[in-house]
Amino acid sequence: MKTVVCPYCGFGCRLIIDRDGWKVKPYPGEPNRGKLCPKGLYALEFVRSKDRLKRPLKREGSSLRPLSWGQAIGEIANELLEIRELYGPDAVAFIASSKISNEENYLLQKIARLFGTNNIDNCARLCHEASVHALKLAVGTGAQTNPYEDIENFNAVLIWGYNPAETHPVVMDYILKAKRRGAKIIVVDVRETRTMAFADYRLVIKPGTDIVLANAIANVIIGEELYDEEFVKGRTRGFSEVRMAVMKYTPEYAESVTGIPAEAIREVARTFALAGSGAIMWGMGLTQHVSGVENVLAVINLALLLGYIGEKGGLYPMRGQNNVQGAAYMGALSEFLPGYVPLTDERFRKRVASLWGVDDLPTERGLYLTELWEAIERGDLKALYIVGENPAVSEADFTRVRRALRKLDLLVVQDIFMTRTARYAHYILPASAFCEKEGSYMNSERRIQWSHRVCEPYADSKPDWEILAMLGRALGLPGFTYAGVEEITAEYFRLFPELEERSVDELKNGDGIFLPRKRLHTWEFATPDGKARLVAVERISPWEGPNEEFPLVLTTVRLMSHYNTGEMTLRSPSLVKLMGEPRALINERDAERLGIRDGDWVEIETRRGRIRMRAKVGGVPEGVVAIPFHFKANRITSPALNKAGTPEFKFSACRVRKMNTP
Ligand SMILES: Nc1nc2c(c(=O)[nH]1)N[C@H]1C(S)=C(S)[C@@H](COP(=O)(O)OP(=O)(O)OC[C@H]3O[C@@H](n4cnc5c(=O)[nH]c(N)nc54)[C@H](O)[C@@H]3O)O[C@H]1N2
Ligand SMILES: Nc1nc2c(c(=O)[nH]1)N[C@H]1C(S)=C(S)[C@@H](COP(=O)(O)OP(=O)(O)OC[C@H]3O[C@@H](n4cnc5c(=O)[nH]c(N)nc54)[C@H](O)[C@@H]3O)O[C@H]1N2
Ligand code: SF4
Ligand SMILES: [Mo]
Numbered sequence: 001m002k003t004v005v006c007p008y009c010g011f012g013c014r015l016i017i018d019r020d021g022w023k024v025k026p027y028p029g030e031p032n033r034g035k036l037c038p039k040g041l042y043a044l045e046f047v048r049s050k051d052r053l054k055r056p057l058k059r060e061g062s063s064l065r066p067l068s069w070g071q072a073i074g075e076i077a078n079e080l081l082e083i084r085e086l087y088g089p090d091a092v093a094f095i096a097s098s099k100i101s102n103e104e105n106y107l108l109q110k111i112a113r114l115f116g117t118n119n120i121d122n123c124a125r126l127c128h129e130a131s132v133h134a135l136k137l138a139v140g141t142g143a144q145t146n147p148y149e150d151i152e153n154f155n156a157v158l159i160w161g162y163n164p165a166e167t168h169p170v171v172m173d174y175i176l177k178a179k180r181r182g183a184k185i186i187v188v189d190v191r192e193t194r195t196m197a198f199a200d201y202r203l204v205i206k207p208g209t210d211i212v213l214a215n216a217i218a219n220v221i222i223g224e225e226l227y228d229e230e231f232v233k234g235r236t237r238g239f240s241e242v243r244m245a246v247m248k249y250t251p252e253y254a255e256s257v258t259g260i261p262a263e264a265i266r267e268v269a270r271t272f273a274l275a276g277s278g279a280i281m282w283g284m285g286l287t288q289h290v291s292g293v294e295n296v297l298a299v300i301n302l303a304l305l306l307g308y309i310g311e312k313g314g315l316y317p318m319r320g321q322n323n324v325q326g327a328a329y330m331g332a333l334s335e336f337l338p339g340y341v342p343l344t345d346e347r348f349r350k351r352v353a354s355l356w357g358v359d360d361l362p363t364e365r366g367l368y369l370t371e372l373w374e375a376i377e378r379g380d381l382k383a384l385y386i387v388g389e390n391p392a393v394s395e396a397d398f399t400r401v402r403r404a405l406r407k408l409d410l411l412v413v414q415d416i417f418m419t420r421t422a423r424y425a426h427y428i429l430p431a432s433a434f435c436e437k438e439g440s441y442m443n444s445e446r447r448i449q450w451s452h453r454v455c456e457p458y459a460d461s462k463p464d465w466e467i468l469a470m471l472g473r474a475l476g477l478p479g480f481t482y483a484g485v486e487e488i489t490a491e492y493f494r495l496f497p498e499l500e501e502r503s504v505d506e507l508k509n510g511d512g513i514f515l516p517r518k519r520l521h522t523w524e525f526a527t528p529d530g531k532a533r534l535v536a537v538e539r540i541s542p543w544e545g546p547n548e549e550f551p552l553v554l555t556t557v558r559l560m561s562h563y564n565t566g567e568m569t570l571r572s573p574s575l576v577k578l579m580g581e582p583r584a585l586i587n588e589r590d591a592e593r594l595g596i597r598d599g600d601w602v603e604i605e606t607r608r609g610r611i612r613m614r615a616k617v618g619g620v621p622e623g624v625v626a627i628p629f630h631f632k633a634n635r636i637t638s639p640a641l642n643k644a645g646t647p648e649f650k651f652s653a654c655r656v657r658k659m660n661t662p
Contacts, residue, residue, distance in 0.1 A: 005441040005451040006040040007434040010319035011168040012443025013040050017454045030511045037169035045572035053430030054459035077474035079410045083383045089116030096122040096332035097388025098321030100464045101439030103488035105330040107468040114477045118366030121334045122327040125369040129644040130292030131317035138300045138533050140526025142340045146314030147445045147518050152177040156275035159187045161285015165194035166560040191620040201268050207553045208542040208651050209258040214298035216254030219246040220269035231307030238534035245536035278308045281316040288649040291540035292642035298537050310522030319444035326442035334366030338495050357478040368645035376404035383410035392421040393565040396647035397608050397639040417567050430461040437463035449512040542651040543640030550653035556629035582628040583616035591617040601659040606636040606652045
């Protein structure tokens, strides 16, 4: 049976494709157990779009001229080498893709590092990198700790700043199975989400006040002695600092900041603590703030206080893109080698270098994806090679990104479509889509799954790994003569001791392989002393507080049938039918004050600019405006970054006015 991995979200469903009919059926085994959401069901539609890129293109003045693969790769390699000669390797940056396979991400970071730079990053930076930094500090590893199957056995599920009913619909099956068993479902969000409809406790919080709520829950857990003393004593450090820090975060104080009644906070704290086991699942509502890392630490503290680790609980930073977890594990991040190993780990770095046939690799952290634009403006960065990423739409305050893209000496875009970003490119390379190539992908639960090739590459497109292998050779780098994709799989397997005994065949024929293993930290943490860290965190203000001029708070959210920058979903006719028009949610009282009725056109303005869309009245608390992030939101979002380099997509000061025309 030939299965492919769904090209959309990080839940990682597998699809069975009937080759002749181009029909999709859900895989009956793990992880999707016979389920799919509409995006997976219609995943083949964009593959057949007539907009697919057909052949390599080169910009000449205002037109694009086709050229052969040999010519294109040769010219690109020469220009990259020339730029390195003139300005050094750090004048070049590579953006990897959470849409391409492990093998392809592995090759791209190998190219970057052998070329001489750690300027290699991917959209994890815009997404869960704050979770990675927080998890590394608290428990020593940077990913989801438990498999999905554990969710259904826990007695409580705390869902925080995360809306799986729209963003990972199939995981709802696991959550609802837990609920049917009697588990309590608690949802914390800044608006009434579809996920909240299934919750026992619905906490609608003011944007950016999550630390205060988490600390208040910790305050109750500690104050009422509901924590797991044995676990805290035996397996963690930092308890007394956290106890001190949360003392002032009483439920009453938290009520005044978050808007959630003190009694509700107490009840939720008791319910979660007394459940005896629990999962904490979180998403962009926590990470996309200047306090992203601290937000996540505050929530991890709750799991550590209660001993909700291993058999009794799990930390679930639910990953976004279908291979964002794999891109990270393969080392497509500017501060980590493969396996999230720090660049400063000399033993591992030298081992990787020797596997690649060189003495050593660069040790300075590279630029974050979100730092590239200023580096271009400063004149430090001259060339950018982008694979499967659309920063002209997905980056915060995209006007400055578009300005930077125009300034580059060399911009290469390797994608399946002529994206908004590709419009600025000097060279455009057509990649084959997911089902036209094979390779492995890693889902949010760290399950590596094989995706089979079920059809021929479209037109003159090539699988990303073939393009990258050609580029590696043209750059004169050692070790890019792969006869097939499996040779790359075997090469990355050698970097992980847990994979040394495993075979590619096993990966192709079963339900995948967990890396490093299914469940983490049951007995010990991956910190130097084996103990987890409880980290005391204080309230941090958003970068751009509302004021008289911009009195409302703008947040950006996702919708079920849309996906990120829309390149794929907008080319899927069945999804377009399901979409409906994106609306700006505004509270009843704010709407009344501004004379806005349901369906009116409104203009939303921040310090960066304005956009227009129709309003939908209701669903958000007073003072909050929520718009879909897809397509144009980033004209006006805040570019402030947190410690992990993620923009504050979820908090900008804004104002809204009614328009008479679109
Ligand atoms: N249909 C669909 N599915 C997707 C995607 C898609 O574009 N469309 N994208 C994929 C990707 S890349 C990702 S990263 C995941 C993201 O998946 P999610 O994290 O679920 O996505 P978001 O809707 O961005 O944000 C989650 C929630 O955070 C809430 N929120 C906003 N501000 C705050 C705050 O200050 N505090 C709290 N507590 N909550 C807040 C929002 O109201 C929203 O409901 O989805 C993946 N799946
Ligand atoms: N305002 C606001 N902005 C946000 C967010 C938010 O919540 N609010 N969320 C952020 C998050 S979490 C994320 S992950 C980013 C997502 O930002 P992006 O990653 O830029 O968005 P996508 O639309 O997923 O872009 C993926 C690209 O990969 C291409 N592609 C698909 N398959 C292949 C393939 O096989 N090969 C190649 N070469 N290309 C392929 C697609 O055509 C598309 O151009 O957006 C971020 N931006
Ligand atoms: S839940 Fe995610 S992986 Fe599954 S079909 Fe939907 S988009 Fe694809
Ligand atoms: Mo994401």
